[in-house]
Amino acid sequence: MVLNPSENQITQLIYVSKRKSIVDDDEAQKILETSRKNNDTCGIKGVLLVLPEYFFQVVEGPSKNIDELMNRVENDTRHCELKVLSKKALSGYEFGVWSMVNVNIDTENADSFVVLNRLAKTESPTEGQLKGMYFIFKGLSQPPC
Ligand SMILES: Cc1cc2nc3c(=O)[nH]c(=O)nc-3n(C[C@H](O)[C@H](O)[C@H](O)COP(=O)(O)O)c2cc1C
Secondary structure, three states: OOOOHHHOOEEEEEEEEEEOOOOOHHHHHHHHHHHHHHHHHOOOEEEEEEOOOEEEEEEEEEHHHHHHHHHHHHOOOOEEEEEEEEEEEEOOOOOOOOEEEEOOOOOOOHHHHHHHHHHHHOOOOOHHHHHHHHHHHHHHOOOOO
16 A cells, blocks of 8 residues: 555554453454454554453554544444543554464463563553563564474
């Protein structure tokens, strides 16, 4: 997709929401497929982390497209209690490829899991917690070597 100059402004939005118990791994896979198809056509990139109880998502793209996406996502009944953790303007993408990470609890990511789970339950996250979350996203979204 080619962006025209007025669309150069990129918005990055990060949220956490509560995954409804009816959303099994197949349903999460469907969310990924829809997201990949739709996001590709409107310059949106990011990461969706699927935890047993929560979704974390980073989306980046032209501001208008992010607003439109969030209108749909906020009304999606497969999750609830959506809380925006961060929203800022960027001059370029920080998460260059769209990806979804299904975070299974294992010894390698146990620490990340504990941090994210704690963050999901925190009323007002601190700057430090948000920074930690950002680096966890970056680490988990790296393609395997
Ligand atoms: C946690 C979560 C994350 C989602 N992320 C996206 C997304 O990044 N892009 C997207 O198009 N739809 C996403 N969806 C799905 C939308 O809420 C909505 O169902 C979908 O955009 C409708 O697409 P359609 O009109 O092509 O069926 C997400 C849903 C959930 C529950």
